[in-house]
Amino acid sequence: MGNLTEVVGGGTFGRDLVSVKHNMLDSGLFTDDALADLIDRYPREYFMFDTMIVDGARQVWRHGDPSDLSGKEILEAIKNGKFWMNLRRFDVVARQYDKLVNDAFEELEATTPGLKTSRRSSSLLISSPGARVLYHADIPMICLWHLRGKKRVWIYDAKNKQHLPDESREAIILRETEEKLAYNPEWDKDAIAHDLDPGMAVSWELNAPHRVDNLDGLNVSITTEYFTPEALRSYGVHFTNGYLRRRFGWTPGSTEINGVGALAKLGFAGVAKKLNLHKTRERKLLCDFTLDREQIGRMVDLPAESRWPIQQA
Numbered sequence: 001m002g003n004l005t006e007v008v009g010g011g012t013f014g015r016d017l018v019s020v021k022h023n024m025l026d027s028g029l030f031t032d033d034a035l036a037d038l039i040d041r042y043p044r045e046y047f048m049f050d051t052m053i054v055d056g057a058r059q060v061w062r063h064g065d066p067s068d069l070s071g072k073e074i075l076e077a078i079k080n081g082k083f084w085m086n087l088r089r090f091d092v093v094a095r096q097y098d099k100l101v102n103d104a105f106e107e108l109e110a111t112t113p114g115l116k117t118s119r120r121s122s123s124l125l126i127s128s129p130g131a132r133v134l135y136h137a138d139i140p141m142i143c144l145w146h147l148r149g150k151k152r153v154w155i156y157d158a159k160n161k162q163h164l165p166d167e168s169r170e171a172i173i174l175r176e177t178e179e180k181l182a183y184n185p186e187w188d189k190d191a192i193a194h195d196l197d198p199g200m201a202v203s204w205e206l207n208a209p210h211r212v213d214n215l216d217g218l219n220v221s222i223t224t225e226y227f228t229p230e231a232l233r234s235y236g237v238h239f240t241n242g243y244l245r246r247r248f249g250w251t252p253g254s255t256e257i258n259g260v261g262a263l264a265k266l267g268f269a270g271v272a273k274k275l276n277l278h279k280t281r282e283r284k285l286l287c288d289f290t291l292d293r294e295q296i297g298r299m300v301d302l303p304a305e306s307r308w309p310i311q312q313a
Contacts, residue, residue: 006021022145036075040070051131064291089121136209139207146219167245239269
């Protein structure tokens with residue numbers, strides 16, 4: 001038996017909101033001991049350690065560093081705090097975990113007519129009880145494989161320009177900003193609230209804004225970014241629209257991903273990325289907190305002069 005039991009509900013994986021049952025927990029790779037060992041051997045340039053707070057009307061994503069705490073101590077801090085740890089790039093660091101996900105995708109492609117995925121990249125998310133991920137959008141397609149705890153994913157309409165303005169989507173693609181977006185709680189009435197228990201996965205429409213609430217227990221999930229041919233074309237079109245808007249003050253007239261115009265934009269995006277034209281405005285991530293060794297789960301804020309850029313591979 002593979003890693004999937006069945007795709008449930010309507011829709012098409014790689015295009016729509018779709019739920020999947022999986023049996024990845026049977027691997028034994030997600031116990032406390034296994035996770036602590038994985039954290040201990042993860043290189044710093046391949047993980048993020050974040051907290052996300054609301055400061056008045058602003059949503060704030062803060063980046064930190066767990067310092068020299070052991071994997072076991074970091075897990076304890078996550079259980080007692082409000083943190084998200086993102087262990088990135090299974091393909092480089094954690095091949096056993098990477099194989100688990102790729103086997104599942106091969107099963108999905110074998111059972112979903114027309115599905116073709118590429119550029120898959122998986123990360124492990126370990127997050128605190130009650131922690132939240134604020135309203136944001138991702139550029140690739142996303143599949144969230146849930147393993148421990150319970151979480152609720154709020155999914156919003158990617159085609160609604162109020163929820164996801166073109167300029168905001170472009171800024172994320174051009175890496176001028178993180179994935180965060182302006183959020184209005186009134187939009188919740190139009191959102192889909194999707195609860196995830198261990199053994200379930202969900203994938204949704206390309207670029208659909210979403211936010212996440214952890215409902216119970218330590219939450220452990222794998223998030224997989226992937227592209228379909230349609231998603232790659234959309235990326236190229238929005239990249240080019242954003243670049244031309246910022247470089248020449250041009251207001252794009254179309255986000256259509258098919259046709260000659262879309263093909264030209266896709267070609268331009270490839271050239272611009274190859275020449276690194278898109279890097280001139282890229283965001284910088286600063287570490288602004290560490291963890292207290294004496295009081296597990298407590299943040300220690302760093303003064304402005306002591307903060308450092310977080311280098312990511």
